[in-house]
Amino acid sequence: MSREQRAEAGREQRADATRDLLVAVDIGGTFTDITLQNAATGAAWTAKTPSTPHDPSEAFITGVSLALAQAGCSAADVGRVLHGTTVATNLILEGKTAPTALLTTQGFRHVLEIGRADLPRRDNLWGWVKPKRPVPPGLVFEVAGRIGADGTELAPLDEAAVRAAAAAAVAAGAKAIAICFLHSFTNPAHERRALELVRQAAPGMAATASCDVLPVVREYERSMATVLNAAVMPAVTTYVQRLEQRLEAAGIAAPLLLMKSNGGVAGAASIRQAPAQTALSGPAAGVVGAVAMAREAGVADIITVDIGGTSADICCIASGKVGLTQTGRVGPWPLPLPMLDMVTIGAGGGSIARIVNGALTVGPQSAGAAPGPACYGRGGTEPTVTDAHLVLGHLTPSLLGGRMTLDAALAAQAVQRIATPLGLSLEAAARGILAIADNNMVGAIRVVSVERGHDPRGFALVPFGGAGPLHGCALAGLLGMTRVLVPPSPGVLCAQGLLAADLKAEFSRTIALPLERADPAQLAAGFDALAAEADAWFGAEAVQPQDRRIQRVALMRYEEQGHELAVPFSADLAALATAFAAAHEALYGFTLAGIGMEIVTLRLEATGLLPAPAMPRPGEGSAATAWLGAQPMLLPEGQVQAPIYQRAMLGAGERLSGPAILVQLDATTLVQPGWSAEVLASGAMLLTLDGA
DSSP, X not given: OOHHHHHHHHHHHHTTGGGSEEEEEEEOSSEEEEEEEETTTOOEEEEEEEOXXXXXXXXXXXXXXXXXXXXXXXXXXXXXXXXXXXXXXXXXXTTOOOOEEEEEXXXXXXXXXXXXXXXXTTSOTTTOOOOOOSSOGGGEEEEOOEEOTTSOEEEOOOHHHHHHHHHHHHHTTOSEEXXXXXXXXXXXHHHHHHHHHHHHHSTTOEEEEHHHHOOSSOHHHHHHHHHHHHHHHHHHHHHXXXXXXXXXXTTOOSOEEEEOTTSOEEEHHHHHHOGGGGTTHHHHHHHHHHHHHHHHXXXXXXXXXXXXXXXXXXXXXXTTBOOEESOOEETTEEOOSOXXXXXXXXXXXXXXXXXXXXXXXXXXXXXXXXXXXGXXXXXXXXXXXXXXXXXXXXXXXXXXXXXXXXXHHHHHHHHHHHHHHHTOOHHHHHHHHHHHHHHHHHHHHHHHTGGGTOOGGGSEEEEESSSHHHHHHHHHHHHTOOEEEEOSSGGGHHHHHHHHOOEEEEEXXXXXXXXXXXXHHHHHHHHHHHHHHHHHHHHHTTOOGGGEEEEEEEEEEETTOSOOEEEEOOSSHHXXXXXXXXXXXXXXXXXOTTOOEEEEEEEEEEEEOOOXXXXXXXXXXXXXHHEEEEEEEEETTEEEEEEEEEGGGOOTTOEEESSEEEXXXXXXXXXXXXXXXXXXTTSOEEEEETTO
């Protein structure tokens, strides 16, 4: 079956996806998580398999096969495949993108080199070195031709220069070409023609234009987004094609949908055109899953912390609404595509503890999937967060339902490498590793909460990922939070979030109008143009009319400010001004009286609703039936025998007191002393600080 035939078959199945099984796959740095769910009954099966960094698609199809075997289902039963991927992110972070050339307007060759005058927030003013740009000056080509700020053509495009630049890029070894001309967001004619010429002169070359990636103001950010999109296009396209081939070989003829940074999914064809939209694919899926889980539990204000093997991804959700930002970054580069407002730091179960200049540090380096923490017995010798947990008795001797055995002796040997030079006991060294990791994450949590005008004490902490529930109580205690909401399957919540996601896309155009001179008819025409683009996208994604939703947003600022705030658009301009002032005061604590406002960009957010699967519920059970035994746990007050429970055997309404260890296939939950746990009707577990 050809890709076109397979895509068409997938579109037909998508309209009635509830009759089939849904498969969600999230590939992390250490493990690949799979959730298989019957959309009609809510019955779900989970699988976890080590990631395969050399070829992530291997773990992808291995995990899918494991889940299908566990459920006793065949590949033909699968109706939808959803995937969260970090391929684009890793390429950018590791500097392994394809050699890329940039075509820019004459006189703007050094836009990337100049960048911005501000330094990264955490870098030292005197020690910071500007990172090497993703496109060297020798691969930046200027092209004559000019579009004015109002969209009029001031000088015709030099088509011969475009052809010459494409040929020079090929000769220089470029594998991708980005096109970003001045003011193309007001008139994309020159970029579109240049894209045609590049494809004629260099057939097979990955090429992209800024009008198809980020048609908004700010030359540096727009150029960088276009360059990064082009730079990851060859690898992401190859990866998506390999996934489709593996699915076809496995007999799965279902549509492949990939998670985007905005918390929605899109078809493989859309991702191949704009792969940079997947930069926060995996973390975004976790946030979507956490919001859906919290909604079922009746909790609207949450702070999520997704702790995997390599990183911790943190997001604040107020009133059940996930905020989008266009000031996101991936590594050292701005990537102003709409993405969930979250912070990522190098803190995970595989984070390595080292002594640097006499001080103990944890992360951002990680043992990853290979060799992994020392206790995995795969050759790792450096101490990690996971090793520290095992030393203190927070983990049982096995993971993955007994498929992986942890070696406590190897963990102790690794942590001793920290304890001896610092003159600490083994227990104190392990406790110090966890304390540093926890405080690193607390700092990031404050960035998305306190610095956004939210008091974390009024929120519930939602820890997930393979290591998240081990840290939930400790993080909450450091922040003064009294509630921790642990999802039913925290280790695979990113995969489950894929099941709860809808199709999403954003369409933007910069207009830069003072609010007092804005013409409602002109604004309506701008949104109509964006709606036409959205309709084309809805059609390409086979979204039925009754499942289409759009929301209009205005990105606004006070005159002469450097950044905008997104507010819901209203044709009543006075109401729009009031909404912007309220948003500004909520974020910054003040408004600017007597200063004019500007509408900088119009954004239309399009959502294609997908059938929501039924939510699984906990079965019957009690603490007595769930009890598996006890093991020594080292507390600051001394050693205790901590009870171990099989979480799946705990029924709704069951209550436990800490210390306790709750085990399940995908994660381990640590209930610390002074905390109590209750299984909710939704299957989530609410940990509450005693006396709160």
